[in-house]
Amino acid sequence: MLGFVIQRVLQALVVMLVISALVFMGVYAVGNPIDVLISPDATQIIREQTIRAYGLDQPLWKQYLDFLARLLSGNFGRSFVYNMPVLDLIFSRLPATIELTLAAVFGATLLGVPLGIYAGYRPDSPISKTIMAVSILGFSVPTFWIGLVLIFTFAVTLGWLPAGNRGETATLFGVEWSFVTWNGLTHLFLPALNLSLFKFAMMVRLARAGTRETMLTDTVKFARAAGESEWTILSRHVLRLIAIPIVTVFGLELGSTLAFAVVTETIFSWPGVGKLIIDSIATLDRPVMVAYLMLVAFFFIMINLTVDIAYAALDPRLRTRRAS
Amino acid sequence: MSSRLLEVSGLTTRFETRSGALNAVEDVSFSVSEGEIVGLVGESGSGKSVTGFSILGLIDPPGRIVSGSVKLNGRELVGLSHADLRSVRGREIAMVFQDPSATLNPVLTIGTQMRLAIAAHESMSKAAATHRCIDVLTIVGIPDAARRIEAYPHQFSGGMRQRVAIAIALLNRPRLIICDEPTTALDVSIQAQILTEMKSLAARLGTAMIWISHDLATVSSVASRLLVMYAGRLIETGPIAAVLRQPHHPYTRGLLNSLPGFAKPGQDLVQIPGAMPSLVNLPVGCSFRPRCTHAQDDCTLLPAFATDGARAFRCHHPLDLPVPASEARP
Numbered sequence: 001m002l003g004f005v006i007q008r009v010l011q012a013l014v015v016m017l018v019i020s021a022l023v024f025m026g027v028y029a030v031g032n033p034i035d036v037l038i039s040p041d042a043t044q045i046i047r048e049q050t051i052r053a054y055g056l057d058q059p060l061w062k063q064y065l066d067f068l069a070r071l072l073s074g075n076f077g078r079s080f081v082y083n084m085p086v087l088d089l090i091f092s093r094l095p096a097t098i099e100l101t102l103a104a105v106f107g108a109t110l111l112g113v114p115l116g117i118y119a120g121y122r123p124d125s126p127i128s129k130t131i132m133a134v135s136i137l138g139f140s141v142p143t144f145w146i147g148l149v150l151i152f153t154f155a156v157t158l159g160w161l162p163a164g165n166r167g168e169t170a171t172l173f174g175v176e177w178s179f180v181t182w183n184g185l186t187h188l189f190l191p192a193l194n195l196s197l198f199k200f201a202m203m204v205r206l207a208r209a210g211t212r213e214t215m216l217t218d219t220v221k222f223a224r225a226a227g228e229s230e231w232t233i234l235s236r237h238v239l240r241l242i243a244i245p246i247v248t249v250f251g252l253e254l255g256s257t258l259a260f261a262v263v264t265e266t267i268f269s270w271p272g273v274g275k276l277i278i279d280s281i282a283t284l285d286r287p288v289m290v291a292y293l294m295l296v297a298f299f300f301i302m303i304n305l306t307v308d309i310a311y312a313a314l315d316p317r318l319r320t321r322r323a324s
Numbered sequence: 325m326s327s328r329l330l331e332v333s334g335l336t337t338r339f340e341t342r343s344g345a346l347n348a349v350e351d352v353s354f355s356v357s358e359g360e361i362v363g364l365v366g367e368s369g370s371g372k373s374v375t376g377f378s379i380l381g382l383i384d385p386p387g388r389i390v391s392g393s394v395k396l397n398g399r400e401l402v403g404l405s406h407a408d409l410r411s412v413r414g415r416e417i418a419m420v421f422q423d424p425s426a427t428l429n430p431v432l433t434i435g436t437q438m439r440l441a442i443a444a445h446e447s448m449s450k451a452a453a454t455h456r457c458i459d460v461l462t463i464v465g466i467p468d469a470a471r472r473i474e475a476y477p478h479q480f481s482g483g484m485r486q487r488v489a490i491a492i493a494l495l496n497r498p499r500l501i502i503c504d505e506p507t508t509a510l511d512v513s514i515q516a517q518i519l520t521e522m523k524s525l526a527a528r529l530g531t532a533m534i535w536i537s538h539d540l541a542t543v544s545s546v547a548s549r550l551l552v553m554y555a556g557r558l559i560e561t562g563p564i565a566a567v568l569r570q571p572h573h574p575y576t577r578g579l580l581n582s583l584p585g586f587a588k589p590g591q592d593l594v595q596i597p598g599a600m601p602s603l604v605n606l607p608v609g610c611s612f613r614p615r616c617t618h619a620q621d622d623c624t625l626l627p628a629f630a631t632d633g634a635r636a637f638r639c640h641h642p643l644d645l646p647v648p649a650s651e652a653r654p
Binding site for chain 1: 380382410411412413414415418419421423426427428429430431432433436440441443444445476478489492493495496
């Protein structure tokens with residue numbers, strides 16, 4: 001197991017290096033930030049000073065090496081637009097995105113998997129058909145539209161929940177969180193619901209398909225022949241047997257939501273990193289874009305590593321294969 | 325003969341399929357006494373496994389038992405509630421399946437699976453349950469059971485896996501075990517081992533068994549009585565030695581002739597011509613008629629199940645009947 005983790009960490013380092021190069025090249029190729037940063041009627045001298053101040057007069061490879069060196073020392077540079085250290089900027093926004101993502105992904109999984117198992121266990125019952133109808137909606141209706149409908153219904157018409165922003169926050173582990181205050185929770189609810197609908201639909205379908213398949217296996221027949229109750233069979237046998245695809249999708253969704261909750265964050269004015277990256281792209285704020293993409297790559301690698309370790313915990317057959 | 329443990333009469337299990345209703349099991353009647361090993365043989369699709377599952381009430385839709393009765397010690401099992409059936413399964417009648425790598429849950433240790441099977445019927449401490457699991461694993465011949473109990477199914481060989489499955493069946497000390505081709509998926513050398521051991525286990529524990537197989541040779545080495553099924557119906561039953569020595573039904577004769585062990589050396593094996601008919605579209609009368617070399621016009625009427633002492637058969641023109649002498653074949 002330890003050898004496996006070390007091997008994966010080394011792989012991750014290589015991946016991070018490749019991504020840093022790709023990100024740097026890609027971002028460098030996009031437009032000229034100087035045009036955005038200073039007014040068009042600035043003098044040539046000011047223009048050249050600014051270019052030099054941001055190191056944009058250096059050759060590309062030199063800029064990349066400088067960039068790598070700064071990365072390794074944990075210095076991601078300063079934002080062109082906010083004129084503050086990029087890491088501080090991102091970390092001031094990250095908690096908002098993290099709590100939104102966790103609420104959406106965990107909510108979708110904790111609700112979607114049991115309902116999916118039920119729909120797979122009793123595929124012909126009216127309840128199952130309702131669950132499946134909701135999941136089709138979750139799949140096919142665009143997120144931004146549902147977001148608008150949610151705001152219209154619960155914030156504008158009924159006035160039950162706030163339409164946007166994080167609301168009151170409180171400090172926990174030195175970070176500001178919304179979910180620890182009641183007011184913050186009410187602010188969190190709608191965007192999390194909006195974000196979780198698609199994931200919920202996916203979890204329902206995954207759990208349903210897995211359950212339907214597993215119910216036909218000899219493992220289930222054998223457990224029934226031993227007199228085990230249907231509840232035991234579902235909770236002890238089936239849940240464990242369908243866990244791997246669910247954990248896989250859970251990890252992927254966690255990563256991609258963390259990185260790209262842009263639409264929901266924009267609609268609900270949720271001050272997370274998704275909104276930050278969209279603004280940075282619009283203003284060609286290169287250090288923010290680069291640091292953000294590196295961070296996203298890092299998240300994905302960590303999540304995938306965790307998922308791989310979870311596989312081994314869930315399926316003993318993978319454990320021995322790796323050990324040998 | 326000791327007391328009747330299981331009494332199956334007129335059992336009919338029907339499946340509603342897209343191509344029509346079919347009786348996978350039709351009008352099957354037999355009984356099993358305490359401690360007796362009964363062999364149930366037939367080709368694939370003859371209904372032998374469905375018979376086993378019907379006894380336990382484990383027929384999934386679109387199948388269902390449409391008529392007949394299954395009595396365990398005089399208690400009717402057909403029509404019991406789910407909860408009542410569940411308390412019979414595993415505790416009074418257990419089942420062992422063909423392929424242990426498909427029946428055991430690959431992601432749970434065998435200890436966990438065994439404890440789940442115990443917990444289905446009895447609440448006891450984990451330590452007590454583990455203790456019983458180790459005992460039973462030792463009985464079925466798993467060496468070092470106390471250590472192996474925390475292993476996963478894939479860490480066992482095929483034969484050992486089947487022993488684990490048998491141990492699970494034995495956990496709640498059932499009085500009847502239905503063995504659905506438990507040795508078919510195993511190596512021949514392991515087959516013989518498991519066969520012998522199960523036979524002696526049954527004798528030692530006084531457990532009755534229904535041994536389902538397509539392999540007459542296997543069945544003949546464990547069972548004391550033989551039931552032969554064809555296209556959903558029982559066509560011949562009797563003490564195994566007598567049936568094998570002198571089958572009355574032409575189908576049983578054909579099965580025997582096609583066995584290497586029963587043929588004369590140097591001779592080609594004899595095949596039964598044709599294939600088993602589709603259950604959706606059974607021939608009128610005796611289902612074996614189109615393939616039977618002894619068939620005559622009256623075979624278009626379904627023969628009754630004729631009883632002759634300990635033996636019974638479903639044929640208008642039985643072979644080798646001892647009486648009367650004038651009809652005896654040369």
